[in-house]
Amino acid sequence: MTATPAIEGWFTTGDQPALIGERCTTCATSYFPPTAAAAGFCRNPRCEGTEFEQVELSRRGTVWSYTDTRYQPPPPYSAPEPFAPFGLAAVELPEGIVVLGQVAAGYGPDDLRVGMHVELVVEPEHTGEALIWRWKPLAEGSAA
Template sequence: MVAGWFTGEGDAFRLLGTRCSACLSVFFPREDGHCRNPGCPGGELEEVPLSRRGRIWSYTDTRYRPPSPYVSDPELPWVPYALIAVELEAERIVVLGQAAAGVTVADLAVGMEVEVVPGVLSEDAETTWTTWKWRPAAGGHGGRRRAAT
């Protein structure tokens, strides 16, 4: 888990970003040093929970084992997964993340509503690395079906 990137469990799980008090830009991953908006004179950065739901902006599947620092066991066979870019309308940002277990590109469509959920990136006998994942929201329809690229 990356400290300060998310909080909560179950339905209370939320990604955490930061918002600039001067220009109201929202950042994820969080920014603690300065506003990243080049047109902003600079303001205080405050932690804000991000929307739990958004709409698929784009998606694809992974067919290769990514390089370090991605954690994967080279002794196990590689299992492809869907990667989803989700637009959070209220924050006006796009957040990238893996699809939840069992969700494939065949289950996805641009414009479909999805929600963020906790997930396991990797685990061993001593440690479980927690991350966020996206899954179709209950009743989350909409958007046009488009082939993933």
């Protein structure tokens, strides 16, 4: 079985995966997930824009905050048995938005610090049936 994105249209796969966002054509404010067009209006309260373009967001960002999961999330989340805690990172992208995601396989909260640079990767979730985006810490000196 070939894994497919857990949420179609939210990210690309391949060698250089990217999150797919929307940008208001009036004020250039970017959004993720891509739902602004469905709403029919720009979420920027100072903008009256109603047209949006799909854009690939930056693949690298900076850890804004992070935590770990010490309890198994309730359904409909599907967790591996036995449950193993995993890291979550809130990453600020150059577009000025913060995107939450799990930390890449092999990394945890002890590998993170606020302000460090991370890169988007796409990995199979625990069952291997779906692909999800995750944040992978970059080596010191790697720019966002």
